[in-house]
Every structure is written in C-alpha cells, then in structure tokens.
Amino acid sequence: MKIALIGYGKMGKEIEQIAIDRGHEIGLIIDQENQNDLIPDKLKDIDVAIEFTNPKSAFDNYQICFEANVPVVSGTTGWLDKIDLVKERCQSGNGFFYASNFSLGVNLFFELNKKLAKLMAPFSEYNADMEEIHHIHKLDSPSGTAITLAEGIIENHPRKTKWIEAASTKEDELSIFAKRHGAVPGTHSITWHSEVDEINIQHLAYSRKGFALGAVLAAEFMPKKKGFFGMKDLLNL
Ligand SMILES: NC(=O)c1ccc[n+]([C@@H]2O[C@H](COP(=O)([O-])OP(=O)(O)OC[C@H]3O[C@@H](n4cnc5c(N)ncnc54)[C@H](O)[C@@H]3O)[C@@H](O)[C@H]2O)c1
Incomplete structure (x- = not known):
C-alpha cells in the first residue's frame, strides 16, 4: 500500500516506522x-493518507485528499466543530476514518467506561469526575479522548447531561481536569466518588506506539472504502 503522511511530527514519525515494518511504502x-x-496531483498514486497535524490545518488537508479521491485516516484532535461537513463529504462518496x-487499550477502556457509567446510574450517592494528563506541547484541551470518554458517560448516565473543563458541584455536569506535564503520552482516569469510597478506572499509555499501530491498521482497512468509519468498525467492538 502506498501511504501519504500528512504531518511529520511525533505521530507521523512513529507511523512511518510501523508502516514500513508492515511492508507499506x-x-x-x-x-x-x-x-x-x-x-x-501529488496524491495520484496514493492508496490512503494518514493525517496527524493540528486542529487548524486538519480540515483543509482532508478537503484536498477528498478532491483527489484518496481516503483519509485522521487522528488530529480539536477540529470536531467541522465533523458534519466531513460526514457530508462521506455521504457523497469519500472515505474517512x-x-x-487509535490505541486498542483506550478503545477497550471506552467500553469499560460506558459499562461503569451504566452500572452507577441507579446510585445517586456516587458522582463522577475525570482527569486527563498530557505532554506540555498538546494544543487542545481537554483531550479528544477525554471528550469521547465524557460522551460515553453522558450517553449512559441519566443525571449527567454535559461536561465542563472546571470543578463543578452541579449534579448534571461532569468535571474534566486537564493537566499538562513533561512528555506524558496520555493518561485518562475516571473516578466515581461517594462519601465513603471511590471507584477509579485509568488508562495510561506508555508510549505513542499503540496510537501509531492503530492508525496503520485503520489505513489498511480504508482503501476503496466510502463513508465515515471509526475504531468500532475496525475492532468489531
Ligand atoms: N488519535 C490519536 O490516537 C492521537 C494520538 C496522539 C496524538 N494525536 C493528535 O494528533 C495530532 C498530532 O500530534 P503529534 O503529537 O504528532 O503533534 P506534533 O506537533 O509532534 O506534529 C504535528 C506536525 O504537523 C505539522 N503540521 C502543522 N501544520 C501542518 C500542515 N498544514 N500540513 C502538514 N503538516 C503540518 C507540524 O509541523 C508537525 O510536524 C494532535 O492533534 C494530537 O492531539 C492523536
């Protein structure tokens, strides 16, 4: 498979190594x-583009790939205000993932988080909050992963209707605390507190390799696909 890498930073370089190891060009x-x-014109022979840049450039990059009819795998976070426009392009025949x-562990964690929220729903003595920790160069806050986790709680817990990036005492608000430290690749934890105890679940990434491998697996899944896809399609969760 011939891959275009759009964004050659920390993730782009990890992805390049894994793609080559898996026999791609x-x-x-x-x-x-x-x-x-x-x-x-430069995308003519490309089977799939993998895009990891930044929230400001991502959408314009997708548009160029769509013009060239090249499917896109993107992990850039912080651009979701334009997701409806991307979905429209997918309905008219483009492929987007x-x-x-992208890590397997986090996607299992997403499912665990939803199950726990559902389990906690009848018990009003427990209230949840979330903490995410990333490296100091991260541009968006809270992380895209934290937002997905928050949405998982809101969908499965009737008393939570929105998330807020601040401490909140309102029962319907889920507080997210975003911290930036050194080179942390990504840590997310959700805690359900009561007056007498707490239940905590945490995912801690040791490196970026898990994200990069997931992106290459998604790229292998995409050639010739039309529509909007995500990890659920890839992992059959
Ligand atoms: N989905 C995931 O699993 C996952 C995992 C890690 C990071 N991310 C996200 O991926 C993005 C990139 O992360 P990173 O750690 O590689 O960041 P990075 O800053 O190390 O790399 C981004 C690269 O994009 C380049 N760039 C900027 N504007 C560009 C443009 N218009 N065209 C092409 N390249 C451009 C920069 O020069 C830089 O080299 C961030 O949004 C981050 O939050 C997602």
Missing part, C-alpha cells in the same frame, strides 16, 4: 514547511 510526506505540496484515540 511511504509515497509522500507533507509537513509544515512543504504544505503547499499537498495538491491532488477518525479516532480520537
């Missing part, structure tokens, strides 16, 4: 300095 690398090279987090 990197046909094009686009980073900030050569972003003008991202034109449909998005995950706020």
Whole structure:
C-alpha cells in the first residue's frame, strides 16, 4: 500500500516506522514547511493518507485528499466543530476514518467506561469526575479522548447531561481536569466518588506506539472504502 503522511511530527514519525515494518511504502510526506505540496496531483498514486497535524490545518488537508479521491485516516484532535461537513463529504462518496484515540487499550477502556457509567446510574450517592494528563506541547484541551470518554458517560448516565473543563458541584455536569506535564503520552482516569469510597478506572499509555499501530491498521482497512468509519468498525467492538 502506498501511504501519504500528512504531518511529520511525533505521530507521523512513529507511523512511518510501523508502516514500513508492515511492508507499506511511504509515497509522500507533507509537513509544515512543504504544505503547499499537498495538491491532488501529488496524491495520484496514493492508496490512503494518514493525517496527524493540528486542529487548524486538519480540515483543509482532508478537503484536498477528498478532491483527489484518496481516503483519509485522521487522528488530529480539536477540529470536531467541522465533523458534519466531513460526514457530508462521506455521504457523497469519500472515505474517512477518525479516532480520537487509535490505541486498542483506550478503545477497550471506552467500553469499560460506558459499562461503569451504566452500572452507577441507579446510585445517586456516587458522582463522577475525570482527569486527563498530557505532554506540555498538546494544543487542545481537554483531550479528544477525554471528550469521547465524557460522551460515553453522558450517553449512559441519566443525571449527567454535559461536561465542563472546571470543578463543578452541579449534579448534571461532569468535571474534566486537564493537566499538562513533561512528555506524558496520555493518561485518562475516571473516578466515581461517594462519601465513603471511590471507584477509579485509568488508562495510561506508555508510549505513542499503540496510537501509531492503530492508525496503520485503520489505513489498511480504508482503501476503496466510502463513508465515515471509526475504531468500532475496525475492532468489531
Ligand atoms: N488519535 C490519536 O490516537 C492521537 C494520538 C496522539 C496524538 N494525536 C493528535 O494528533 C495530532 C498530532 O500530534 P503529534 O503529537 O504528532 O503533534 P506534533 O506537533 O509532534 O506534529 C504535528 C506536525 O504537523 C505539522 N503540521 C502543522 N501544520 C501542518 C500542515 N498544514 N500540513 C502538514 N503538516 C503540518 C507540524 O509541523 C508537525 O510536524 C494532535 O492533534 C494530537 O492531539 C492523536
């Protein structure tokens, strides 16, 4: 498979290594300095583009790939205000795969989080909050993974209707505390507190390898696909 890497930072470099190890060819690398090279003509022989840049550039990059009819796998977070526009493009025949987090462990954690929220729903003595910790270079806050986790709680717990990035005492609000430390690849924990105890679940990434492998597996899944896909489609969860 011939892959275009759009964004050659921490994730782009990890993905390149794993893609090569799995027998793929990197046909094009686009980073900030050569972003003008991202034109449909240069994507002619590309089977799939993997996009990990930043919240400001991601949507424009998808548009160029769509023009060239190249499916996109993206892990960039912080652009979801434009998700409806991407879904429209998918309805008109483009292929797009998005995950706020590509690691197998986090996707299992998403399911565990939803099950726990459902289990806690009848017990008003417990209230939840969330903490996420990432490296100091992360641009968006709270993390895309934290937002997915918050949505999982809101969907499964009748007393939580929204999340807020602050301490809240309102019963319908889920507090998210986002912390930035050193080089932390990504830690998420959810705690259900009562007056007498607490239940805590945590996912802690040791490195970026799990995210990068998930992105390459998604790229292997995408060629010739049309529509909007996510980890549930890939992992059959
Ligand atoms: N979904 C996941 O599993 C997952 C995992 C890790 C990171 N992320 C997200 O992926 C994104 C990238 O993370 P990172 O750690 O690699 O960041 P990074 O800052 O190390 O790399 C981003 C790269 O994109 C380049 N870039 C900026 N604008 C560009 C443009 N217009 N065209 C092409 N390249 C451009 C930058 O020069 C940089 O090299 C972030 O949004 C981060 O939150 C997602």
